[in-house]
Amino acid sequence: MSNEQSILSIPISPETHKDVWVYAEVRHDNLIPTVFELLFLGKKLAADLNEKLCAVIIGKNVSQHAQTLIDHGADKVYAIEHDHLEQFVDETYAKLLTDLLLKEKPNKLLLPASTIGRSFGSRVAVQANTGITADATELSINKEKGGLLNATRPSFGGTLMATILCVRGHRPETATVRPMTFPRATPEPGRKGDVVKVPVDLSGFKPRERHIRFEPEVSQEIDISQATIIISGGYGVGGANGFNALHDLAKTLGGAVGASRRAVDSGWISYRHQIGLTGRVVRPKLYIAAGISGQIQHLAGMNSAETIVCINKDPEAPLMKLATLSVQGDLFEILPAINKELQKCGFGAK
Amino acid sequence: MHILTCIKQTPATDNVQIDAVTGTLKREGMAAAINPFDEYAIEEAVRIKERVGGDTKVSCLTMGPPQAEEALRDAIARGADAGFHVCGREFAGADTWATSYALFKAIEKISKEVSPVDLVICGKQTNDGDTGHIGPGLAAWLTWPNVAYVRKVEDIKSNGTGQGGTIVVHRLMEDGIDVLEMDLPAVIAVIKEINEPRVPSLKGKMAGKKAVIPRWDAAALNISLDHVGLKGSPTIVSKSFRPSMKTGGTRIEGNSPEEKARKLVEKLKELKVI
Numbered sequence: 156m157s158n159e160q161s162i163l164s165i166p167i168s169p170e171t172h173k174d175v176w177v178y179a180e181v182r183h184d185n186l187i188p189t190v191f192e193l194l195f196l197g198k199k200l201a202a203d204l205n206e207k208l209c210a211v212i213i214g215k216n217v218s219q220h221a222q223t224l225i226d227h228g229a230d231k232v233y234a235i236e237h238d239h240l241e242q243f244v245d246e247t248y249a250k251l252l253t254d255l256l257l258k259e260k261p262n263k264l265l266l267p268a269s270t271i272g273r274s275f276g277s278r279v280a281v282q283a284n285t286g287i288t289a290d291a292t293e294l295s296i297n298k299e300k301g302g303l304l305n306a307t308r309p310s311f312g313g314t315l316m317a318t319i320l321c322v323r324g325h326r327p328e329t330a331t332v333r334p335m336t337f338p339r340a341t342p343e344p345g346r347k348g349d350v351v352k353v354p355v356d357l358s359g360f361k362p363r364e365r366h367i368r369f370e371p372e373v374s375q376e377i378d379i380s381q382a383t384i385i386i387s388g389g390y391g392v393g394g395a396n397g398f399n400a401l402h403d404l405a406k407t408l409g410g411a412v413g414a415s416r417r418a419v420d421s422g423w424i425s426y427r428h429q430i431g432l433t434g435r436v437v438r439p440k441l442y443i444a445a446g447i448s449g450q451i452q453h454l455a456g457m458n459s460a461e462t463i464v465c466i467n468k469d470p471e472a473p474l475m476k477l478a479t480l481s482v483q484g485d486l487f488e489i490l491p492a493i494n495k496e497l498q499k500c501g502f503g504a505k
Numbered sequence: 506m507h508i509l510t511c512i513k514q515t516p517a518t519d520n521v522q523i524d525a526v527t528g529t530l531k532r533e534g535m536a537a538a539i540n541p542f543d544e545y546a547i548e549e550a551v552r553i554k555e556r557v558g559g560d561t562k563v564s565c566l567t568m569g570p571p572q573a574e575e576a577l578r579d580a581i582a583r584g585a586d587a588g589f590h591v592c593g594r595e596f597a598g599a600d601t602w603a604t605s606y607a608l609f610k611a612i613e614k615i616s617k618e619v620s621p622v623d624l625v626i627c628g629k630q631t632n633d634g635d636t637g638h639i640g641p642g643l644a645a646w647l648t649w650p651n652v653a654y655v656r657k658v659e660d661i662k663s664n665g666t667g668q669g670g671t672i673v674v675h676r677l678m679e680d681g682i683d684v685l686e687m688d689l690p691a692v693i694a695v696i697k698e699i700n701e702p703r704v705p706s707l708k709g710k711m712a713g714k715k716a717v718i719p720r721w722d723a724a725a726l727n728i729s730l731d732h733v734g735l736k737g738s739p740t741i742v743s744k745s746f747r748p749s750m751k752t753g754g755t756r757i758e759g760n761s762p763e764e765k766a767r768k769l770v771e772k773l774k775e776l777k778v779i
Contacts, residue, residue, distance in 0.1 A: 158648045159609075163732070182680065244685070245641065246650045270678050274653035274694075277601065277638035281645035286602060286739030289636035309748065310635050317745040325739035363688035364650035367673065371681040378679045384779070408779060426656070426698040427677060432632060433541060433697045441778040462778045463754075464769065470756075479754040480772055482765050492766035500770065502779070 165257065165284035172326035174231075175201040176261040178252070179210045179224055180271055181217050182243075183369075188381055189267035191227055191339035193332060196294060197265055198228040198340060200304070203296040206262060207231060211255065213248055215241040218350065225348035227340040232348060233259070237355040242366035243271050245278055250360070253282040255353055261327040263304050265294075268331035269380070276331045286321040287329040290436075292336050292459070293318075304328040312432045312455030334380055335438040372427070376402075377411045379428060384410030384441045387430060387457070390417040391446020391467065391486060398424055400490040401445060407494050407503035413437065413457075415447045431456035445486040449474025466490070506561040506663040506670070508550040509615065510585065510626045511608055511643070512543035514569050514576035515633045539576045542628025544583070545695050548702040549658065550626050551584035557663050562586045564615060564622075568596055568607055574718055582705035582713035589615060593722035598735025601634070605642030607733060610726040612647065621667030625692040629654060640694030651692035652676050652685050656699055663689065 156164070177193040179186055194210070201208040210229040212220055218234040225232060235251050256264070256279070266272035268290045280287035288306035297303040297320065306328070307318045321328040372378070379385055386401045386408070398412065405412045412428055419429040430437055432452040442460035447453060449465070449472055457463070458477075465478035466486050475481045482489055497503065514537045539547075547565065554561040565580040567573050568591035577588030591611050599607065616622045625647070630637035637653065644651030657675040664670045670689040675682050677696060705713070723733050731737055757772065759765035773779045 159646060162646070182678075187679075242683070245644070245652060249645070270654050270676070273637050274641050274651075277636070278641035278645045278651065280638075281602060281605060281642045284739075286600065287638065288740065289601075289634075289638060305743075311633050312635065313748065315745055316748045317742045319740050320743040321740050322743075323739055362650075363691070364652070365686045367684045367686050369678075369681055369683055370675075380679050426696075429697075441773065458748075462773070462776055464773070479776075480757055480769060481754065482757045482769055484762060484765060488762035489765060492762040493769060496763070496766045496770045497779075500774075 162282065162284050167324040169324040169326050172260045172262040174207045174209050174261050175204065175263045176265070176327065177208070177210045177229070178264065178266040178272065178276075179212045179220065180267050180269060181212060181214045181220065182271070184216075186220050186223065187267060187269060188339065189269060189332070189334040192334070192337040193265045193267060194224065194227045194229060194340040196332065196337045200263060200294065200296055204262070204302050209233065209261065211235065211252065213240055213251060218352065221350045223342075226342040226344055226346050230348050231351065233351045233353050235353045235355055237357060239357055240355075242369070243275070244362060244364050244366055245274060246364040247357075247360070247362050248275060249278040249282060251355065252279050256283045256327060264327040264329040266329070266331045268333045272331050276329060280329050283327070285325040285327060285329055287331070288319040289331050290333045291330040292333050294330060294332065304330065306330040309459070312452065313458050314451070314455070333436070333438060335383075376405060379411045379413050379430065379435060379437050382411035382437070383439050384408045384443075385413045385430075385437055385439045385460075386410055386443045386445065387413035387415070387447060388418055388424070388445050389415035389447030389453075390421070392418055392423065393446075395423040397487070400487060404443070404490055404494045407497050410441075415453050444474055444478070445490060447474055448472040449477060506557050506559070506623050507564065507620045507666050508553055508561065508624045508626060509564045509566055509612060509622045510543065510546045510550045510580070511639060512547065512565055512567050512576055512580055512628070513540045513631050514538065514567065514573040515540040515631050537572070537576075539579055540628055540631045540633075542630060542632065542697070544628075544702040545697055545699050546626040546628045547580050547583050547585060548700045549695050552700060553624070553658065553661055554584075557661060560666065561663070562620070564589060564619070566608060566611055566615070567591065568599075568604060574720075577718055578713035578716060579705070581716050582709040583703065584709060587619070588716055588718045590718050590720045591726065592720045595723045595730060596734050598738065599733065600738035600740045601636050601638035601642055602740070603733055603738040605639050605646060606737075607723075607726065607728060608639065609643055609646035610728050611721060612643070614721070614726060621690075623663060623666065623670065623689045624672065625649075625690075627692070627694040629694050629696045637694065640692055644692040647690070647692065649690050649692050650687040651694075652687065653694040655693045655695045656682070658699075659684065
């Protein structure tokens with residue numbers, strides 16, 4: 156049977172699927188923070204369905220995390236563990252997770268909308284013949300429709316919200332969940348749960364995709380996707396040196412530095428810092444925009460931040476009108492003054 | 506070598522109209538262009554063609570309404586050699602499962618009837634759906650290896666069209682860069698950092714205008730109607746709405762930067778965000 160036929164012949168039988176699963180992404184030996192958000196969310200969904208919350212981990216020596224996952228709410232942990240799985244490789248990981256999904260038949264599957272989760276989830280969804288929602292920010296159980304997953308997500312750069320339903324019985328209903336959207340589960344140390352070590356047989360599997368090396372980001376700052384505070388600069392920053400004022404403030408606040416497309420395209424800061432439609436989407440508690448006018452493409456990347464502060468010379472700039480708090484003035488005067496004020500209050504002290 | 510880019514014609518960002526019945530985007534009659542991310546995919550394909558040389562060809566594939574053919578002509582103007590158009594009412598309302606399936610069937614047809622495809626390049630995501638699902642989804646149907654979020658093609662070796670080879674790519678991660686090697690055929694999805702797309706040349710524009718673009722419906726692709734469009738999609742949009750946009754907040758006033766800074770920090774403490 157061809158691969159196409161074997162995907163299309165996977166039976167659609169929602170009644171045989173049970174439990175809420177969370178993909179517990181491990182990156183360089185650590186569970187990524189979004190996993191704890193997924194456990195918080197998954198616990199709620201599982202309780203609403205009266206089903207179990209399960210976590211699945213893939214990698215080398217990953218069962219060391221099993222108790223942590225149980226402490227944070229997992230009733231059962233599936234560990235897919237093998238020395239050859241040290242690094243995430245789409246092809247291999249997708250094969251192993253698909254095999255497990257087809258065998259264990261979960262009802263829902265949540266993955267972090269991280270670089271890995273977004274790419275991995277969409278491959279697995281096709282291989283397991285099911286529907287997937289990308290980047291969900293609101294998830295709930297639809298009781299009127301027999302416990303379907305309501306997965307609501309921003310599309311069109313955040314200008315439109317859409318609620319997606321997997322209505323034709325494909326399971327597990329799968330969603331990637333945008334980081335920094337939910338609170339993290341609180342641990343109950345010593346909680347009881349089951350750990351299932353999934354047998355992994357890679358003999359006869361010839362991977363055509365190989366991880367060669369990892370080049371770590373040299374900067375010591377946290378990545379914008381996990382930052383609770385982001386100081387972001389636009390064209391008004393005027394040059395690479397101009398970003399020093401932003402880095403100083405980020406250091407004091409323990410935040411990360413972001414940038415608009417124009418600042419990145421001008422070569423003042425690297426692409427990984429770019430926020431917006433052609434950059435990355437962030438959801439910090441506090442977003443401080445300095446010298447960013449706020450074109451719709453930029454708003455697409457940050458408009459779900461909890462509190463937005465805008466510092467701009469131009470009181471008519473779109474972001475000045477939208478911000479929770481706006482300060483009119485020269486960012487090179489205002490930012491250092493904020494930094495000084497914060498240090499006076501004890502921020503940034505070692 | 507035969508490189509194929511998957512592109513989509515998408516509406517301009519600030520012009521969203523929703524179909525009241527299906528809850529999906531209304532595409533007809535909207536100002537549209539190549540999805541910005543796909544411009545990087547086309548450019549990278551053309552650069553690989555220039556790098557590998559020989560008889561390397563770049564094809565472009567799209568699925569969309571009749572006017573989406575314009576996007577294929579534009580892609581040819583930017584350096585692609587041929588365009589293929591999956592088009593038919595039956596495809597409307599497709600989710601990422603049904604879209605990747607239809608594109609897969611078209612790639613199979615191109616591989617069989619034109620020449621075997623060695624590398625599929627997609628943009629990171631579209632600017633309308635924003636999912637990023639099509640590249641990895643296609644790889645699942647094709648059973649090829651794939652890497653998404655590619656910021657650089659470090660190396661590519663082709664043994665000739667349909668004869669395999671290898672590609673080494675850099676994937677942008679939250680904490681650095683993963684370098685991965687794949688055997689060809691393979692699928693990659695590229696991000697903006699990978700290149701700076703060129704503007705179409707006059708010669709390219711002429712070629713785009715003259716190109717004969719095959720148009721395939723579900724029957725031509727030998728796809729059952731159970732697996733296309735809204736009817737064949739595992740997921741549907743049950744409702745869509747505009748998010749409540751934040752409206753103006755408080756302006757911090759003051760006679761000096763210091764005074765403004767002090768008031769701002771006070772406010773931020775009140776809001777408990779610092």
